[in-house]
Amino acid sequence: MTIRAVVKGVGHYLPERVVPNSWFEDKIETSNEWIVSRSGIERRHFAAEGQTTSDLATQAAKSALENAGIDAADIDAIVLATSTADLTFPSAATMVQHNIGATKAFAFDLQAVCAGFVFALTNANALIQAGSAKRVIVIGAETFSRILDWEDRATCVLFGDGAGAVILEAEEASGTSDDRGILATDLNSDGSYRDLLYVDGGVSTQTTGVLRMEGKEVFRHAVEKLAQTAHKSLETAGLSSDDVDWVVPHQANIRIIQSTAKKLGVGMDKVIVTVQDHGNTSAASIPLALSVGAFEGRIKQGDLIVTEAIGGGLAWGSVLLRW
Structure with missing residues (x-):
């Protein structure tokens, strides 16, 4: 018998305030055309x-619970991927646990920056396969607007705030690639690239810090490593890019998304793109895109989906799942 972690519900939440590119034009040297291009x-x-x-995160979790038709009291665990938690401790996940009334769930945060949701899905999958939890809410949530340098035009225009969530549930399956649920995962890290993307402050330095990024180098690593990790997950499951119904990538930059899709051999008509509306929401970007794709009726039960992301660390990875 094989146990699979199957998606039972999905949801998202975006703050009410929408900030168009024009908002930046009287604050820094930029334009809508420059940002879009x-x-x-x-x-x-x-x-x-x-x-x-x-x-x-609370609102996204409530949305996912409603979508799944599951009561919060029946949730066993909450895994929240974020780099912008409310406090140093306790975890934001425990705050969500209390807010939604998930009284029997254990909860913890996970930090892998933009790759956080992929890491969180992989950990939730492991909890389910180990029998430590039957139902898990996996959330990606960020308020990156709190850590931006508003004088750095190369970074401050790129990021946004939001949250997305999926509910995974253990199900018995055949053990083949036709199963619903998570079929394969691949995680990677390389701390030698720390200086390419980081926040220049933290608790032990007693400073808050702001985001710093070497954009060209991050771009170069992203395209190479994202395609590589997606191929690895497909290979593990005995599948190929021809089998993929949807690629749901980290929504950092349309050029990265396009270049990665090309390397994967997948047309853009099979890629869920939300970066135009949300910007880079770090760990929230993949669950946001999954939720939008599902609510728009594009992602359907049985679809094979590959998600991939890269973030500071560098940390990167992918999850292959059948919806």
């Missing part, structure tokens, strides 16, 4: 004053 981003959402990452 380099990133594909047209708008993003920013959290309201006092609105925290756990607030966004």
